[in-house]
Amino acid sequence: MGNDFFGQIDPPQRLLMGPGPVNVHPRVLRAMAADMLGQFDPEMTAYMNETMALYRQVFMTDNRWTFLVDGTARAGIEAALVSLVEPGSKILIVRAGRFGLLLSEIAERIGAEICTLDLPWGEVASLEQIEEALRTHRPQVLACIHGDTSTTMAQPLDGVGALCRTYDVLSYVDATATLGGMPVKTDAWGIDVISAGLQKCMGGPPGSAPITISDRAAAHIMARRHVEAGIRSGDTDNGRGARIGSNYFDLAMIMEYWSERRLNHHTEATTMLYGAREAARVMLEEGLEARFARHKAGSTAMVAGLRALDLTVFGNDAHRMANVTGVWIPEGVDGEQVRQRMREDFGIEIGTAFGPLAGKIWRIGVMGYNARKQAVLQTLGALEACLAAEGYAARRGAGVDAALATCQHGLWQ
Structure with a gap:
């Protein structure tokens, strides 16, 4: 079989927008x-x-x-x-x-x-x-x-x-x-x-x-x-x-x-x-306050985009983390099929859930190096396309437009 039977590690590129890593x-x-x-x-x-x-x-x-x-x-x-x-x-x-x-x-x-x-x-x-x-x-x-x-x-x-x-x-x-x-x-x-x-x-x-x-x-x-x-x-x-x-x-x-x-x-x-x-x-080079503001802006943009797609965000806005957002899977939509489409067609990973929320919500992270405007927009665009492919009547372009609008209001530079 030879020493290179398995080949060197060469993982596919993924944009990891789940709850971590x-x-x-x-x-x-x-x-x-x-x-x-x-x-x-x-x-x-x-x-x-x-x-x-x-x-x-x-x-x-x-x-x-x-x-x-x-x-x-x-x-x-x-x-x-x-x-x-x-x-x-x-x-x-x-x-x-x-x-x-x-x-x-x-x-x-x-x-x-x-x-x-x-x-x-x-x-x-x-x-x-x-x-x-x-x-x-x-x-x-x-x-x-x-x-x-x-x-x-x-x-x-x-x-x-x-x-x-x-x-x-x-x-x-x-x-x-x-x-x-x-x-x-x-x-x-x-x-x-x-x-x-x-x-x-x-x-x-x-x-x-x-x-x-x-x-x-x-x-x-x-x-x-x-x-x-x-x-x-x-x-x-x-x-x-x-x-x-x-x-x-x-x-x-x-x-x-x-x-x-x-x-x-x-x-x-x-x-x-x-x-x-x-x-x-x-x-520390970025600065603590700038760092926290970037994560908050990313979460704000993500939530705005999800709601513009007529999706329901999980939980109380007052206590939501500034870096992970839960969103209810629409009725009649196969949540795992959407995740698979996002991974295979767009190279983007979003998370599933545990316990009483298993199969009911997706968890989308905007964290660290991925708390960037481009990553949020790519994720929203891909989610819209995958939802449409599963028969969900998403308003095309609405998610990305809503997220971009938060930038225009000064929430994201």
Whole structure:
């Protein structure tokens, strides 16, 4: 069969306009082609320090402990939860979509006592609901999703950190789908731990999970490490079993690796660090406010175009993410057939849905490198053509015209 039986990788070109991953920024791809360095090479550790400094700005924080967890965004989620939550301790999880349910699954594997604030898919929790749940359950940790791509809704977080401090609760937020596209105000919101990923608004590939940790949360994580050491040495009779149930995702160990001590924990994913560093550089050169405005303008144009095609947008405008839009599949239209036509005829991918929304909505992302006027217009034009091919009476040209009109009103330059 020969060594080239499968041939070299040569994927088809796609415009990825689903809920993620999205097309990687060319500068990030170029950065990832740079040569390897040893993990303790002074140039490499300098890049690590620079990456921490860059992501403090991205997370809008002064947190000393701001770094990368090697792995996809879910690696950051698991590292946060396994390091914050002890077996038998109580965690309160806000669940209004698929990824809130994921937090529950991870917490269950840890052996936590799980309490939930459950909402219908497409709704968000009010501060009053969160406070009532905190008062009722008295958890040690509150966990929620900032932007849940399964519902395309963004959970308001202003005031959540202050509530958690009032009730002496540590707070964790998954910002995978929003970091780089919506403000993630770590310090202003008072959130203790936030983790994310590169593959959405940051315009990078999956494989690295930026994370930021408050001094308050870091002290809790390090205290667990010290109790564990005491248990092993016989210096304490604390029987809570504080061992962090993972070596790879033990944030205390990873923090020591990223500290000045450089205690070896794993071999840093050099290429991913290069990509994460460049993704942050691209964002900061653009400017935070300009970046957020670009994503908001793209979402506004997409929503205007979808509505001009007489499609119904999913959810409440007040809480819709600025980078992912859900749209109801018209009655009598085969949603998967439309997605297939878009992929095969136009090279464009849009997303399907999960859970109670499966087969009912499409999810269209306007994120990172793809939050561009041309990408939005191409997607709307292709969707119109594919809907028409499936017998839907779309008003030809209306979607593109409506999206362009948002540019004329100054929403997109």
